[in-house]
Amino acid sequence: MALQKKNAYHVAVMGATGVVGQEMVEILEERQFPVEALHLFASERSAGSTLTFRNKDIVVRKLSEEVFNGIDIVLGATGGDLSKKFSPHAVKAGAVVIDNSSAFRMEPAVPLVVPEVNGHTLANHRGIIANPNCSTAQLVMALKPLHDAARIKRVIVTTYQSVSGTGKEAMQELMEQTRALMNFQEVECKVYPQQIAFNCIVNWDADPETGYTEEETKIVNETKKIMGDDAIRITATTTRVPVFRAHCEAVNIETEKKLLPNEARALLSAFPGVVVMDDPGRKLYPTPLDAAGQDDVYVGRVREDRSVPNGLNLWVVGDNLRKGAALNAVQIAEALIR
Amino acid sequence: MALQKKNAYHVAVMGATGVVGQEMVEILEERQFPVEALHLFASERSAGSTLTFRNKDIVVRKLSEEVFNGIDIVLGATGGDLSKKFSPHAVKAGAVVIDNSSAFRMEPAVPLVVPEVNGHTLANHRGIIANPNCSTAQLVMALKPLHDAARIKRVIVTTYQSVSGTGKEAMQELMEQTRALMNFQEVECKVYPQQIAFNCIVNWDADPETGYTEEETKIVNETKKIMGDDAIRITATTTRVPVFRAHCEAVNIETEKKLLPNEARALLSAFPGVVVMDDPGRKLYPTPLDAAGQDDVYVGRVREDRSVPNGLNLWVVGDNLRKGAALNAVQIAEALIR
Structure with missing residues (x-):
């Protein structure tokens, strides 16, 4: 059509x-x-x-x-x-x-x-x-160039998600709870089941059997569908943090073919919509504040994971309202x- | 002696x-x-x-x-x-x-x-x-009973660390930056290289060659030493979040012997100093606010990781100033x- x-x-x-x-x-x-x-x-x-x-x-x-x-x-x-x-x-x-x-x-x-x-x-x-899903979009942007070059076998993704992913009432709630705490007043929870200000929470429904949240299941299933490869094994842990905008993801991957960090950086840099921001000696890596309001997905902290033969750790940050x-x-x- | x-x-x-x-x-x-x-x-x-x-x-x-x-x-x-x-x-x-x-x-x-x-x-x-190190202490509390029962082969740990780990000036900085932002004033960074309020940062020195932070290296080396087992393969990603007290860790483990979530929960519950707080159907899991000021290390979100034969995901929260x-x-x- x-x-x-x-x-x-x-x-x-x-x-x-x-x-x-x-x-x-x-x-x-x-x-x-x-x-x-x-x-x-x-x-x-x-x-x-x-x-x-x-x-x-x-x-x-x-x-x-x-x-x-x-x-x-x-x-x-x-x-x-x-x-x-x-x-x-x-x-x-x-x-x-x-x-x-x-x-x-x-x-x-x-x-x-x-x-x-x-x-x-x-x-x-x-x-x-x-x-x-917002978390999936920025994840596949970082995975795709690496998968094409070295075939990703396994992904372990751990998220730090901002409250704007829940909507404007959640942004308001983070603001109000923060203001209340700064003024030694009691905190009200209307949008989230627990206090989000100065806390880390899990605000998605979880499957009572498996324990996985809806958000985690989405990341697993959607990533396989977008990457067009059901053979990629994925597990996810999703967490909401007191940040207004942009999600961070700590991503551990295992590839079929060895990829050194510099090779991964070059592949990521060449991919449209991805910006590599990674210089450990200069303490350069992306934060949510860097990505908020930006179109690109930022990748930093590319490190060889020597706990497996072909492992890499990545830090992926993207604006959940924009690319997400x-x-x-x-x-x-x-x-x-x- | x-x-x-x-x-x-x-x-x-x-x-x-x-x-x-x-x-x-x-x-x-x-x-x-x-x-x-x-x-x-x-x-x-x-x-x-x-x-x-x-x-x-x-x-x-x-x-x-x-x-x-x-x-x-x-x-x-x-x-x-x-x-x-x-x-x-x-x-x-x-x-x-x-x-x-x-x-x-x-x-x-x-x-x-x-x-x-x-x-x-x-x-x-x-x-x-x-x-x-604070992150190591709470990690080994959760790993030990599982290692004794099923031998842990690999650990991937991702942290959400509170500012009290840096000291009282850092707690003051989170407070002051938050207050400034709530009053639409400019933020000053004195303790941390980047804004910590409503942001996620990496405030440890990183090795310019490997990219790993001092904190990540400590977790890897200290865990092996305390567990008395150099064969455990470990990789870590450490991040500072705008939380005052208690660290969270998303921990992915692979064991030699299969451990089902219920078996892991029973082993963890029986271990002194560990409290299992885990009921997905009732949205029960530990947050930094639950652990702050407490002596126990809290473990929740115990899930089978089906991306490997013997995988488990855990969420470990502990007071970094107490057990840490x-x-x-x-x-x-x-x-x-x-």
Whole structure:
């Protein structure tokens, strides 16, 4: 199913008032996406508010099954339930949906895409294209060039995830809890089950049998799908830290072929969208503050892991709202209209 | 070299005004260590201040080579340089030194001790006993019962370390930076090279060749020494997070013999000083806030890692000032006088 090529497109953002939706609007403007008209949709609660696009205020309208007529591309930034409900209507109306929710990611017929890694799978879409989980997107950006050169056998990923991944209420909660603690007041937990300020928590539902969180399972399954290789063995531990924006990942890999750190750095540097920031002698490595607001995925702390014959440790930092969500969705749209 | 048994001892704390030194004084009182007299020493800068012990103010005196006469046990809470300079004088004066610095940890003749793990090595001391690095202490507490039951072949440890590990100036810096950011003011970095508030950083010197930090190397070497097994292969990634107290560790292990999560939980629960806090269905797992101020090492998130035949993931949280430093030192002293 190919998108009909035009000079400019009717683009809709579904879930426009959330952190990812707002970021999509900004990125469409920033990257000069050929927008004929921008249509913003959200739940009833947020309908009526406005967002600015190209110096014009656009009113957010209530999402319903009937809003998709005449729209070419829908960028989905709602939760899975809303996406499941509305995306099929958008497709029926002739739009292509690029969905940031987890609703369709693991459906075999739905391409799950990071353009630099598996852009070729876009050709097979049937109206819905899935955008990966934020932690997965930055992970596969670092894995792909190493996998192509040396075949990755095993990945152990440990995350330090920022609160913006949960949404703006979570950012507000970190702010409020921090302010309360600085003023010796009691802390309220509304969004997260435990205090996030000055703490490390696990805020995803865990499988009572295996103990793995939804986030960990997503990383494992989505990485295999995007890399197009079910033979890669992956295990993950996900943790939320008191950081506003950008996720860090400590990534341990084992490869079939030996890769020295300098070879890995060269492969990563040559990969589009990845920046190597790695000079231990000068204490250079990426932090969340470096990656926040940036498009690139930063890799540093590339070290030989001598506990196995062909091991490497990496430190991967990316903006969870950009490459981890809105930017990747817009890049998919760019690939579709190319 | 055995400590002469008495009803009560002359105990000195060297570096008494730092976070670890103060914690040692508190723990000696809390655990009713048989103290005949407590002697507090610090650098010139801190000499003259007082600390309270058993409701009495004790004046901190300036550390010098001549202060150790008549002292039975020295708890060392200075940095490595001061310990190297003064510990031999304490030993010469007849004291046993339990040193929290890294100065002597890897010397073959110096026992490096976590009493629950390798208390038997205390018998061989020659006057100096080393207390491990904070991250190592809580790690070996979780590894030991699993190693004894199933032989650990490989460990991949990823840390989330609190700022109290750096000292009180670092705790102050996290507080001040947080306050500045909440008031939209500029952040000052005096202790850490980068902003720690709402960020994740690496504040240890890294080897320019291998890229590994001093902290990572300590974890690898000290773990092997304490476990008494050089065959365990270990790799580590250490990171500082904006948390005041208690370190978290994501620990991935591979064992010779298969260990199911329930078997691992039972082994860990039975080990002295370890508490299992693990019920995924009830979202129960330890956070730094749970462990802060506590003596036990908490283990949760025990999961089978199916990416290898005999793999397990663990989440280990401990108070870096207690089991990671002052408590372990006092426990060594308790073992010596038993």
